Amino acid sequence: MPMKSHVSLYRWFRDIPIARKLYFTVGIMALLIGIELFVLLFSLSTLSSLRAYVGGEGLWSKAQKDAVFHLHKYGTSRTEEDYRLFERFMRVPLGDAAARQELLSSRPDMAAARAGFLEGRNHPDDIDGMIDLFTRFSNVSYIEQAIRVWGDAQSIALQLPPLARELHQEINSVHPSQDRINATLAAIYDINRNLTQFEDAFSFTLGEGSLWLERLLRRLLLLTALTVEATGLLLAVSVSRGIQRGLGDILTAARQVSAGELNARATVRSHDEIGTLARSFNAMAQHLQARVKDLARLNQELEREVGDRQRAEAELQEAFAQLETTIGELKRQIAERLRTEEMLRQSEKMKALGQLSGGIAHDFNNLLGVIVGCAEMLADTMQDQPEQEGLAREIIGTALRGSVLTRRLLAVSRNQPLRPQRVDLGALLQDHVELLRRTLGEAIRIEARQAGDLWFTSADPSQIGDALLNLALNARDAMPQGGRLGIEVVNAHLDARRAAAFEVTEGDYVMLALADTGTGMPKEVMRRAIEPFFTTKPPSAGSGLGLSMVYGFAKQSGGHLDLDSVVGAGTTVRLYLPRAPEEAVAQAAAPPVAAPDPRGSETILLVDDNQTLMEVVRRQLAALGYRVLTAASGPAALAILRAGEAVDLLFTDIVLPDGMSGTRLARTARRLRPGLKILFTTGHASGLPRQERQNLLRKPYDRRDLARAVRAALDEVTLTR
Numbered sequence: 001m002p003m004k005s006h007v008s009l010y011r012w013f014r015d016i017p018i019a020r021k022l023y024f025t026v027g028i029m030a031l032l033i034g035i036e037l038f039v040l041l042f043s044l045s046t047l048s049s050l051r052a053y054v055g056g057e058g059l060w061s062k063a064q065k066d067a068v069f070h071l072h073k074y075g076t077s078r079t080e081e082d083y084r085l086f087e088r089f090m091r092v093p094l095g096d097a098a099a100r101q102e103l104l105s106s107r108p109d110m111a112a113a114r115a116g117f118l119e120g121r122n123h124p125d126d127i128d129g130m131i132d133l134f135t136r137f138s139n140v141s142y143i144e145q146a147i148r149v150w151g152d153a154q155s156i157a158l159q160l161p162p163l164a165r166e167l168h169q170e171i172n173s174v175h176p177s178q179d180r181i182n183a184t185l186a187a188i189y190d191i192n193r194n195l196t197q198f199e200d201a202f203s204f205t206l207g208e209g210s211l212w213l214e215r216l217l218r219r220l221l222l223l224t225a226l227t228v229e230a231t232g233l234l235l236a237v238s239v240s241r242g243i244q245r246g247l248g249d250i251l252t253a254a255r256q257v258s259a260g261e262l263n264a265r266a267t268v269r270s271h272d273e274i275g276t277l278a279r280s281f282n283a284m285a286q287h288l289q290a291r292v293k294d295l296a297r298l299n300q301e302l303e304r305e306v307g308d309r310q311r312a313e314a315e316l317q318e319a320f321a322q323l324e325t326t327i328g329e330l331k332r333q334i335a336e337r338l339r340t341e342e343m344l345r346q347s348e349k350m351k352a353l354g355q356l357s358g359g360i361a362h363d364f365n366n367l368l369g370v371i372v373g374c375a376e377m378l379a380d381t382m383q384d385q386p387e388q389e390g391l392a393r394e395i396i397g398t399a400l401r402g403s404v405l406t407r408r409l410l411a412v413s414r415n416q417p418l419r420p421q422r423v424d425l426g427a428l429l430q431d432h433v434e435l436l437r438r439t440l441g442e443a444i445r446i447e448a449r450q451a452g453d454l455w456f457t458s459a460d461p462s463q464i465g466d467a468l469l470n471l472a473l474n475a476r477d478a479m480p481q482g483g484r485l486g487i488e489v490v491n492a493h494l495d496a497r498r499a500a501a502f503e504v505t506e507g508d509y510v511m512l513a514l515a516d517t518g519t520g521m522p523k524e525v526m527r528r529a530i531e532p533f534f535t536t537k538p539p540s541a542g543s544g545l546g547l548s549m550v551y552g553f554a555k556q557s558g559g560h561l562d563l564d565s566v567v568g569a570g571t572t573v574r575l576y577l578p579r580a581p582e583e584a585v586a587q588a589a590a591p592p593v594a595a596p597d598p599r600g601s602e603t604i605l606l607v608d609d610n611q612t613l614m615e616v617v618r619r620q621l622a623a624l625g626y627r628v629l630t631a632a633s634g635p636a637a638l639a640i641l642r643a644g645e646a647v648d649l650l651f652t653d654i655v656l657p658d659g660m661s662g663t664r665l666a667r668t669a670r671r672l673r674p675g676l677k678i679l680f681t682t683g684h685a686s687g688l689p690r691q692e693r694q695n696l697l698r699k700p701y702d703r704r705d706l707a708r709a710v711r712a713a714l715d716e717v718t719l720t721r
């Protein structure tokens with residue numbers, strides 16, 4: 001329990017405000033100093049009282065001695081004066097005795113005691129102190145002994161008055177007895193001697209007692225002084241240490257916080273101002289920490305937002321760039337689309353024009369065929385009339401020259417009979433360069449070059465030669481003051497996009513490009529340049545069929561012709577021809593046969609819907625010795641074959657009425673008569689399978705061509721024309 005109360009007192013002191021701590025400390029100190037002062041005063045008064053007793057004892061002894069002296073003197077002098085003096089001096093011990101008696105009684109009368117001490121000639125100021133000392137310390141052994149000794153001396157001293165009275169009576173008696181007087185004086189002397197011993201003892205015990213009291217008071221004073229000092233020191237140290245430690249903690253925490261350790265806190269040691277300060281500091285630090293945390297979070301959010309925004313911006317920019325690319329691509333696609341559409345329109349137009357010119361050529365060829373056939377027969381019958389025969393031959397020649405135009409028209413219509421071969425375009429170019437140099441003249445510098453590792457192309461070589469010449473002549477016409485013509489052969493791959501634009505199949509091509517430094521073509525001219533009969537040249541200089549023929553040839557060969565021109569800078573024409581498949585083998589050309597018209601006696605089934613032409617050809621064949629059967633259509637021809645007629649050669653036009661073409665007729669006829677020889681003729685190449693092309697006689701033809709083709713077909717020999 002006392003421990004607990006001690007602890008709680010400590011706590012209480014720790015937690016009270018500093019001002020109160022100070023008040024408390026000062027209060028305690030004042031109290032202690034008061035106590036010390038009190039002790040001091042008490043000691044002073046006690047010591048003073050002690051001194052009074054010692055003084056009193058001196059007075060008492062002296063008075064008793066004086067009384068005994070005067071009594072002795074009275075014994076001899078017998079004067080009343082001495083007796084009175086005895087009585088007067090005796091009053092001192094009697095007064096003290098009365099005071100002692102009073103103080104020792106159970107209910108002391110302080111006034112009586114004071115009167116007693118006054119009688120004992122003590123100083124009035126000392127009397128209260130003496131009474132206090134007596135009552136206070138009467139139980140202390142030294143004092144008690146002193147009082148007892150005092151009492152003993154007193155009781156002996158009290159024996160004096162009766163003896164004195166005895167002496168007085170004796171002396172004043174009528175007959176004073178000297179003996180009795182002497183006896184009394186002897187008794188008095190004894191008492192006096194006795195008293196002297198007691199007086200010594202009393203003086204000694206009083207001295208002892210005062211020494212003890214002095215020691216006691218000194219100790220008491222020392223103790224209180226030490227207590228005052230220790231308590232003062234303890235309180236001062238406790239208060240200052242409490243303040244120091246609390247402030248030190250706060251300072252340390254403040255330094256840590258300022259150094260960035262935001263979770264640092266001051267230890268709260270008390271509930272006083274320092275404790276409140278520590279708590280306030282901690283609250284402030286916590287608040288700061290929370291704010292810093294908030295700030296950090298805010299900062300993070302801000303950074304994230306900035307990041308998001310930057311990302312969004314980057315995305316936007318990317319999207320924008322993509323959009324720009326897309327727009328660019330779109331523009332390019334639109335331009336390409338427009339170009340492709342233009343090309344398609346052009347190509348459609350060309351197809352239509354081609355069909356038209358093809359039809360014209362077909363009919364025209366038949367006419368020419370009739371003319372040539374009839375004129376030849378006429379010439380035969382007029383062999384003896386040279387002038388007429390000459391005229392007939394003139395007709396034949398003119399008609400055959402007319403067929404040049406029909407051929408060109410067929411080329412435009414992509415229907416000219418072609419003999420595609422595996423061609424090395426580079427080698428072909430080299431073969432033609434010299435001829436071109438001569439044709440174009442010295443004003444035009446030809447720079448021919450070819451890439452290495454050129455692929456072979458698959459096309460009719462004679463047509464390639466014609467195309468090259470045509471294009472070179474156009475370049476020459478575009479450079480009247482002379483210039484440079486670059487001719488180049490390279491491999492080219494057409495991807496799906498370009499292939500679609502060119503209306504060809506995607507894949508490998510060999511490209512022949514002619515680039516001149518001529519006038520170039522305005523847009524309008526370029527747009528129409530490949531149209532048949534379109535020319536910017538005077539009628540005598542150009543027919544307008546050159547480019548359209550080359551274009552028709554390119555298309556018929558599975559390739560393309562592409563024009564590129566800048567007015568004032570020049571024109572580049574590119575001819576694309578398909579790459580030849582690896583396995584394709586060059587066809588051996590049969591050597592030209594220079595011999596008289598071959599003849600024969602076999603049976604030929606002649607099929608043609610043009611009655612006039614059929615009649616002319618029948619006569620020609622008959623003139624060559626053959627037996628000729630005729631039919632105007634496929635079904636009619638089949639009827640003849642089914643009838644079991646012996647036929648060696650089926651000679652048929654490809655274009656036939658009644659829904660059966662020459663090729664279909666040939667297929668059916670072969671089934672009926674396996675081994676039947678077949679020869680086709682046409683002003684068109686359309687619809688004739690590749691493998692049948694060597695069995696083709698192009699319209700119009702003269703008798704020599706007819707005789708050779710029929711003979712070759714019968715003998716199964718391949719001819720070149």
Ligand SMILES: Nc1ncnc2c1ncn2[C@@H]1O[C@H](COP(=O)(O)OP(=O)(O)OP(=O)(O)O)[C@@H](O)[C@H]1O
Pocket residue numbers: 474475478516518519520521525529530534535536537541542543544545546547548571
């Ligand atoms: N290399 C070129 N430079 C400038 N213009 C050209 C070129 N090639 C062709 N042309 C233009 O295209 C038109 C048609 O050419 P095309 O070859 O079809 O006929 P042409 O040359 O006029 O007559 P032809 O070829 O029948 O003698 C020419 O009249 C010319 O205006």
Ligand SMILES: [Mg+2]
Pocket residue numbers: 470473474542545546547
């Ligand atoms: Mg031309």
